Amino acid sequence: MVEAMEYRVLLKKDIRVWVEWLMGKGELHAPVAKSASHPQYQFEKISQPDTVCLDYATTILPPKQCVQPVRETLIRFDRVANQFTLSDQVPERRLHIIFGIHTCDIHAFNFLNTVMRDGNADTQFLARSANTAIIGLRCRQHCDDKSFCESMGTNEPPDTGYDILMTDIGDRYFLELATERAAKLVDDLSCIPHTGDEDVVKWRQMLADSKKNFDRRLSINIEELPAYCEANYHSPMWDVIGKKCVACGSCTLVCPTCYCFDIRDELDMSLQGGERYRVWDSCQLGEFAAVAGGVNFRRDRRDRQRHRVHRKVKYPKERYNLFACVGCGRCSRACIADIQMLDILRQLGAKSHEFQRT
Amino acid sequence: MKPKVAFFSFSSCEGCQLQALNLEDQLLSLLDIIEIVNFREAIDDKLENYDIAFVEGSISRYSDIPELIKIRNTAKVLVAFGSCSSQAGINAIRNRLRPEEANAMVYGDRAAWVETGHAKGIDEFVKVDYYLNGCPMDRREFIRLVKAAASGIPFIIPKLPVCTECKLRGNVCILEDRNTLCLGAVTLGGCNAICPAYGHPCVGCRGILPDANIEGMAELLRHHGASDLEIEHLYAMYNYGRISLLTARAASR
Known part of the structure; x- marks a missing residue:
C-alpha cells in the first residue's frame, strides 16, 4: 500500500457540510438513488447535497460520462467557405469532482487514461480527465452477486488515480489524502480535522476486517486469461451466448472501460455549415463492423460477444499488461438476456483444455 | 431554388x-x-x-x-x-x-x-x-x-436499438426493474427512448431491427414472465406487417 500524504477524519453527520462546500469548488458528481423498488444508483451532477448516497451498490452507468460526455462536438465546418475549425483542444471547464466512486471505477479510469495516451492521444479526454478530481470510497463488501472485484484485484485501490480515498469506520469516514489537490479539497475545514491515533487503529482494523468480506469468485489464474481466450476461440460456448444475446448494446454502454464512439455530421438549419460530433457506440450493434460494399466482419452476435470478452481480458492484457475488466459486474446486471461475465470467465478457465485450436 | x-x-x-x-x-x-x-x-x-x-x-x-x-x-x-x-x-x-x-x-x-x-x-x-x-x-x-x-446529401438513421439511447439517458431498465414487457432491445432507436424514459414500455412503433434476435427476445420475455400470447400481442401491435404472427408464435416456442 502506498502511504498517503496525510490523514483526516469526517463525522458522518458532517458529510453534508463537506459536500455543500465541495459544490462551491467545482461541479460535483456523486451517486444518487434512482429506483424505489430495487436499489439502483446513478452518478449525477449534484444540486442538492442531501441526494448524495454513499452507501450504494454500484451505479447503472459508470462515472466515465463525467469525463467523456455522450455527445461531443469535434469540428465545426463551413460548406460555403470550405473551411473547418477544430473545437477546443483543451476544453475550458470548471473543475469536476467525482465523489464517492468505488475503487473498481478508479482502476477503470486509470485504464482509460492509459489507452487515451497511447498512439494518437485523445487530448480532449485527457484534458478533462486532468481537470477531474477523484474522491474515492473503499468498499467493505461485494456490491452484489454479480461483482468479482476481488478476483480482478480491484477491491483494493490502485497506487495512483485518486485524490482522496474515504473509508467508512463507523460513525465517521477516514480520509487518505494522496495528492496536492487533495489538500485544497479539504482545506482547513473545521469538520475535517486531523486524525487521532484511535482513528488510525480503527481504520487499520476496518481494512483487515473488510478483506474477509471479499470471497474469491473466480477461481482461475487470471494471468492465463489471454491464453484461455485463444484456446476457446472456437468453443461452442460462443454459440450459446450468441443465441441468447439480443444485441441491445447495454453491456458495453455500462462498462467503465469501453470507449468506442461513432462520428456523425449534423447540418445547421441554414445548410451552410454544421458540426461533426462523436457519440458513444457499441461493438454489440449490428452496424458497428459494417464497412463499404455491404461487408460486415462481425455479422454474428456470437462473434460480437466473443470480441467484447477478448477486448476485456485478452487484447489489453497483451498490449498494456492491464485487464479492461475490473469485475464491477455492471454488464451482467444490465443484461436482460442474463449473460454473465463471471460465468463466461469461469467457462473460459474450465474449458480451456477441451477446445484446443487445431 | x-x-x-x-x-x-x-x-x-x-x-x-x-x-x-x-x-x-x-x-x-x-x-x-x-x-x-x-x-x-x-x-x-x-x-x-x-x-x-x-x-x-x-x-x-x-x-x-x-x-x-x-x-x-x-x-x-x-x-x-x-x-x-x-x-x-x-x-x-x-x-x-x-x-x-x-x-x-x-x-x-x-x-x-x-x-x-x-x-x-x-x-x-x-x-x-x-x-x-x-x-x-x-x-x-x-x-x-x-x-x-x-442539400442533396444522404439521410442516415443509425441502426441502433431503443435500449442504447435508454441506457445513455441513465434510465432504470423497466424490464429488469418492474418486469414491464418492453421491446426496446429489438426496436429501431432514434426516438431517444422517450417511452421507457417516462415509464412506458417500448411497443416497437419504429419497427423491429432487420437483424433482430426475435427468438432470443421471445425467450427472455418468457423468462420475465410473459405468456406466448402476450409476446404475440406485443409484436403484433406495430409489426404485424413485418413479422407475421406465425413467426412470433414459432419463435416463442
Whole structure:
C-alpha cells in the first residue's frame, strides 16, 4: 500500500457540510438513488447535497460520462467557405469532482487514461480527465452477486488515480489524502480535522476486517486469461451466448472501460455549415463492423460477444499488461438476456483444455 | 431554388402531419430552406409538382395505388412518413382477419359500402427513398431529413436499438426493474427512448431491427414472465406487417 500524504477524519453527520462546500469548488458528481423498488444508483451532477448516497451498490452507468460526455462536438465546418475549425483542444471547464466512486471505477479510469495516451492521444479526454478530481470510497463488501472485484484485484485501490480515498469506520469516514489537490479539497475545514491515533487503529482494523468480506469468485489464474481466450476461440460456448444475446448494446454502454464512439455530421438549419460530433457506440450493434460494399466482419452476435470478452481480458492484457475488466459486474446486471461475465470467465478457465485450436 | 415539399395521407390518423406542424419554433426557419406546396393540415393551396413527398398512412384500398404511383412518378425523393407508411403499423392488426371479417366487425350490415382491405406499407408498391419511422414520426429526424434532402446529401438513421439511447439517458431498465414487457432491445432507436424514459414500455412503433434476435427476445420475455400470447400481442401491435404472427408464435416456442 502506498502511504498517503496525510490523514483526516469526517463525522458522518458532517458529510453534508463537506459536500455543500465541495459544490462551491467545482461541479460535483456523486451517486444518487434512482429506483424505489430495487436499489439502483446513478452518478449525477449534484444540486442538492442531501441526494448524495454513499452507501450504494454500484451505479447503472459508470462515472466515465463525467469525463467523456455522450455527445461531443469535434469540428465545426463551413460548406460555403470550405473551411473547418477544430473545437477546443483543451476544453475550458470548471473543475469536476467525482465523489464517492468505488475503487473498481478508479482502476477503470486509470485504464482509460492509459489507452487515451497511447498512439494518437485523445487530448480532449485527457484534458478533462486532468481537470477531474477523484474522491474515492473503499468498499467493505461485494456490491452484489454479480461483482468479482476481488478476483480482478480491484477491491483494493490502485497506487495512483485518486485524490482522496474515504473509508467508512463507523460513525465517521477516514480520509487518505494522496495528492496536492487533495489538500485544497479539504482545506482547513473545521469538520475535517486531523486524525487521532484511535482513528488510525480503527481504520487499520476496518481494512483487515473488510478483506474477509471479499470471497474469491473466480477461481482461475487470471494471468492465463489471454491464453484461455485463444484456446476457446472456437468453443461452442460462443454459440450459446450468441443465441441468447439480443444485441441491445447495454453491456458495453455500462462498462467503465469501453470507449468506442461513432462520428456523425449534423447540418445547421441554414445548410451552410454544421458540426461533426462523436457519440458513444457499441461493438454489440449490428452496424458497428459494417464497412463499404455491404461487408460486415462481425455479422454474428456470437462473434460480437466473443470480441467484447477478448477486448476485456485478452487484447489489453497483451498490449498494456492491464485487464479492461475490473469485475464491477455492471454488464451482467444490465443484461436482460442474463449473460454473465463471471460465468463466461469461469467457462473460459474450465474449458480451456477441451477446445484446443487445431 | 428551394425544393418543393408535399405531404400526402393514406390510411392513418394524420398525426405525423400534425407532428410536423408541432415544430412551432422551427417552422419559419424550415421555410427558409424548403417551400411547402401541399399540406392539407396547414394550407389550402395545392401544387401538382413537387420534389420531396412525405407519404403518410398505409395502403388499404386498391383505389389508393394509382394515387401512390402518381406521387412516386412526380417526386424526386419519396419518404415513408411514420409507421403506418413504413411498416403498415397499427393498421396491420386487422391483417390477422380476412378483409370481409374485419369490415363486418367495424361496419356491420353496411360493410359493402366501404372499400377496405389488408393494410400494407407503401414500399410494397413503390420504391421508398427514406423512412421516418415511429408513431408518430420523430420531429428531430424529420428536420434532419429535410436538411439532408435540401442539400442533396444522404439521410442516415443509425441502426441502433431503443435500449442504447435508454441506457445513455441513465434510465432504470423497466424490464429488469418492474418486469414491464418492453421491446426496446429489438426496436429501431432514434426516438431517444422517450417511452421507457417516462415509464412506458417500448411497443416497437419504429419497427423491429432487420437483424433482430426475435427468438432470443421471445425467450427472455418468457423468462420475465410473459405468456406466448402476450409476446404475440406485443409484436403484433406495430409489426404485424413485418413479422407475421406465425413467426412470433414459432419463435416463442
